[in-house]
Amino acid sequence: MNKGIGYAVAVVGLALMIVGFGIFNVGILDGINSTYVSGAGVILVIVGVVLSLSGKGGRRKVSSGEDEVPIYKGTGKNRRVVGYRKD
Numbered sequence: 001m002n003k004g005i006g007y008a009v010a011v012v013g014l015a016l017m018i019v020g021f022g023i024f025n026v027g028i029l030d031g032i033n034s035t036y037v038s039g040a041g042v043i044l045v046i047v048g049v050v051l052s053l054s055g056k057g058g059r060r061k062v063s064s065g066e067d068e069v070p071i072y073k074g075t076g077k078n079r080r081v082v083g084y085r086k087d
Contacts, residue, residue, distance in 0.1 A: 003052045010048025016041030 019026050020038030068084040 002054070006048045006051030006053070008048070009051060010045050013041045013044025013046075013048055016044060 017038055018024055018041075020034045020036075020041055022034060067087050069087040070081045071083040071085055072079045073082045074080060
């Protein structure tokens, strides 16, 4: 959930940066200095990236504090990992 919010905040920040740099003109923001709008966009992009990187998701480690030990099949150079068990 946090990753989606982070992505959305970053996209809004990019839109504010585009408006602040004068690429597109939006009537609502005409009264505000473009430097402030661009700065707010940069801050929102940074916040969005931080939220998306720190969000939950992807591979998770074992949270119970137990270590996982690999189970091997074969011997010598032909040995390969076939699974993991909790030790």
